[in-house]
Amino acid sequence: MKNPVPQAASLLLEKLLLLVHVRPLPAGSETETPPPAAPGYYDTSCFKRGDLLEVPRTLFIHFGIYLGENRVAHLMPDILPAFTGDRRQIQQVVTNKRLILGVIAKTASIRVDTVEDFAYGGSILVNHMDRLFEDQVLGSEEAARRAEKLVGATAYSLLWNNCEHFVTYCRYGAPVSFQTDKFCETVKMIIRDQRSVLASVLVGLASIVCLGLAPSTTLPTVFIPFFLWMAG
Numbered sequence: 540m541k542n543p544v545p546q547a548a549s550l551l552l553e554k555l556l557l558l559v560h561v562r563p564l565p566a567g568s569e570t571e572t573p574p575p576a577a578p579g580y581y582d583t584s585c586f587k588r589g590d591l592l593e594v595p596r597t598l599f600i601h602f603g604i605y606l607g608e609n610r611v612a613h614l615m616p617d618i619l620p621a622f623t624g625d626r627r628q629i630q631q632v633v634t635n636k637r638l639i640l641g642v643i644a645k646t647a648s649i650r651v652d653t654v655e656d657f658a659y660g661g662s663i664l665v666n667h668m669d670r671l672f673e674d675q676v677l678g679s680e681e682a683a684r685r686a687e688k689l690v691g692a693t694a695y696s697l698l699w700n701n702c703e704h705f706v707t708y709c710r711y712g713a714p715v716s717f718q719t720d721k722f723c724e725t726v727k728m729i730i731r732d733q734r735s736v737l738a739s740v741l742v743g744l745a746s747i748v749c750l751g752l753a754p755s756t757t758l759p760t761v762f763i764p765f766f767l768w769m770a771g
Contacts, residue, residue: 581654583609586665589679591710593664594657599718602706603657604686611657612686614705616641617648620692632656647695649686649705668707675711685709698722730770739764 586592588607593600603613617633618640629648633641641647654663669676677685686709694700704714729735743760750756 580660581658581663583654586654587679589682589710591666591668591682591706592654592657593667594659594661595664596661600703601657601661602702604682604706604709605654606651606683606687609653610651611654612649612651612690612709613657614647614649614693614695614702616646616695617650618644618646620648621646641695642697645695647693647700649689649691649693651690668710671717672707672711675713677710677712682710730767733768736764736767739767 586605588605590605592603592605592611594602601613603611605611615633616638617629618637619629619633621644623629630650686705689705689709698716698719700714701716701719703716703718707716708714740760743756743763746756747760
């Protein structure tokens with residue numbers, strides 16, 4: 540009998556990706572490309588080379604640097620650059636499986652896409668972070684050149700090297716992620732709240748009841764509440 544834990548984790552990742560508006564693709568459709576937004580869907584006349592573009596999602600914000608001529612450089616998790624240097628393959632739309640495996644393997648690519656493919660129907664904010672950096676804003680041409688220089692395969696970390704780190708380095712000279720800071724503060728609040736210990740015990744007991752008594756269910760049920768209690 541197959542272990543249901545990896546299957547459940549994979550299903551959870553798929554649901555989270557759908558929730559945050561990652562391009563949904565049915566299983567087994569890695570080679571299929573979903574229809575992009577129609578050309579001209581966005582008015583790019585208001586964008587200038589070197590602008591920082593933000594696309595708010597449900598759970599996070601995606602960032603990119605506008606390079607001009609309807610092109611945006613942005614960092615995306617992607618497993619494919621770890622296996623091939625074929626730019627034509629890598630430039631194809633990143634499927635859910637490529638993205639999930641990229642997150643797990645901590646590999647990504649800084650790629651150049653059209654505004655339509657970058658935003659994928661979402662609203663776009665322009666230079667919204669400038670107010671947070673005041674006099675640290677670099678010249679527009681310098682920001683664009685930095686982005687262009689970094690295009691290609693790169694390491695990925697959900698917390699320490701994501702799309703926000705990429706754009707803040709390009710436009711402000713230092714890699715910063717306010718989303719990471721907010722996430723870490725939220726984790727601290729959860730750890731400090733002793734109710735999380737009780738919640739972790741209940742979740743652990745539920746996993747034992749549903750999946751059976753095994754090291755993969757018993758050990759987390761014991762150690763997670765213990766570490767939360769000690770860190771709280």
